Amino acid sequence: MIEVQGLTKRYGAVQAVDDLTFTVKPGIVTGFLGPNGAGKSTTMRMILGLDKPTSGTALIDARPYTSWSNPAQKVGALLDAKGVHPNRSARATLLWQAQAAGLNAARVDEVLSLVGLSDVAGKNVGGFSLGMNQRLGIAAALLGDPEYLILDEPVNGLDPEGIRWVRGLLRALAAEGRTVLVSSHMLAEMAQTADHLIVIGRGKLVADTSVAEFIKANSSVSTQVRAGVDTQALFSALTEAFGADAVTRGADPEGREVVTVSGRASDEVGAAAFAAGVQLAELAERRASLEEAYIQSTEGHAQYVSGAAPAAPASAPAPARAPEVPNA
Numbered sequence: 153m154i155e156v157q158g159l160t161k162r163y164g165a166v167q168a169v170d171d172l173t174f175t176v177k178p179g180i181v182t183g184f185l186g187p188n189g190a191g192k193s194t195t196m197r198m199i200l201g202l203d204k205p206t207s208g209t210a211l212i213d214a215r216p217y218t219s220w221s222n223p224a225q226k227v228g229a230l231l232d233a234k235g236v237h238p239n240r241s242a243r244a245t246l247l248w249q250a251q252a253a254g255l256n257a258a259r260v261d262e263v264l265s266l267v268g269l270s271d272v273a274g275k276n277v278g279g280f281s282l283g284m285n286q287r288l289g290i291a292a293a294l295l296g297d298p299e300y301l302i303l304d305e306p307v308n309g310l311d312p313e314g315i316r317w318v319r320g321l322l323r324a325l326a327a328e329g330r331t332v333l334v335s336s337h338m339l340a341e342m343a344q345t346a347d348h349l350i351v352i353g354r355g356k357l358v359a360d361t362s363v364a365e366f367i368k369a370n371s372s373v374s375t376q377v378r379a380g381v382d383t384q385a386l387f388s389a390l391t392e393a394f395g396a397d398a399v400t401r402g403a404d405p406e407g408r409e410v411v412t413v414s415g416r417a418s419d420e421v422g423a424a425a426f427a428a429g430v431q432l433a434e435l436a437e438r439r440a441s442l443e444e445a446y447i448q449s450t451e452g453h454a455q456y457v458s459g460a461a462p463a464a465p466a467s468a469p470a471p472a473r474a475p476e477v478p479n480a
């Protein structure tokens with residue numbers, strides 16, 4: 153189990169991680185979600201002992217990462233897939249990493265095959281695409297056959313087939329009883345990969361919940377109805393049934409008058425209209441998607457707002473890639 157307790161990191165005036173407490177359990181994939189600059193990488197770096205917390209603790213199996221005598225066999229990590237020597241082949245890169253971590257060199261060809269890079273094992277990584285580099289980074293994380301996997305944006309740069317492959321790999325590794333923590337800002341992907349979600353915004357915990365509960369808690373149901381004949385009668389009946397605050401009147405994209413009842417499912421709204429004897433021409437229920445739920449839950453927590461250029465901190469460049477989802 154990974155236990156994060158009151159974890160906090162400040163860089164000068166920037167509060168990168170703010171009193172985070174959560175646990176990551178074995179046997180499932182835990183998704184670590186948040187908009188750009190939310191503090192995911194900083195948290196992962198602190199779990200891995202690469203950054204010193206301002207306060208709080210991060211423990212792996214009840215001990216700090218740095219206190220494990222065989223860290224590469226305990227924890228496999230992917231942090232920055234680009235941090236490799238361009239003039240080394242994929243095999244040489246992994247051999248060097250295996251050697252540095254005191255791991256068996258025979259494992260190198262196994263992991264190359266596992267990530268589908270056997271055919272290009274002799275090629276210099278300088279010519280690798282971002283997706284190939286991601287695969288190489290995942291191979292490096294798997295070198296020690298670790299019990300724990302901490303992967304920062306592993307699907308970044310992968311094509312749909314690659315994304316499916318990572319998803320299958322992570323699920324298989326978790327099914328073997330490993331503890332898998334994977335960060336992403338790609339919600340649709342997380343929804344299909346993770347069992348549990350830890351959502352952060354501006355360094356703070358926003359949600360610690362199953363994917364299903366997260367959607368349920370954050371998504372709002374609403375029902376839009378269109379009267380067959382008499383919109384005023386429909387509006388009055390629904391206001392009477394559900395209260396004035398829940399019912400609004402407007403127009404659909406074709407300019408037809410519609411009434412929307414927020415917080416109510418279509419069966420309730422249909423029943424209320426039927427009880428009032430109002431004929432309906434249309435009844436449509438709408439539930440927020442995971443993406444909408446995520447934007448809603450991190451609203452006000454986004455570090456960088458779309459359209460506005462982020463102010464670059466003195467010692468760390470602003471993230472180069474555009475956010476996958478518009479920040480609220």
Ligand SMILES: Nc1ncnc2c1ncn2[C@@H]1O[C@H](COP(=O)(O)OP(=O)(O)OP(=O)(O)O)[C@@H](O)[C@H]1O
Pocket residue numbers: 163166167168169186187188189190191192193194195337455465466467468470471
């Ligand atoms: N070494 C550093 N010095 C100063 N500020 C930093 C440093 N590292 C990170 N930060 C800042 O801390 C905040 C959190 O950054 P972090 O990279 O952890 O977020 P993230 O959620 O991983 O974002 P992304 O999805 O863009 O990778 C940001 O405001 C970032 O600019």
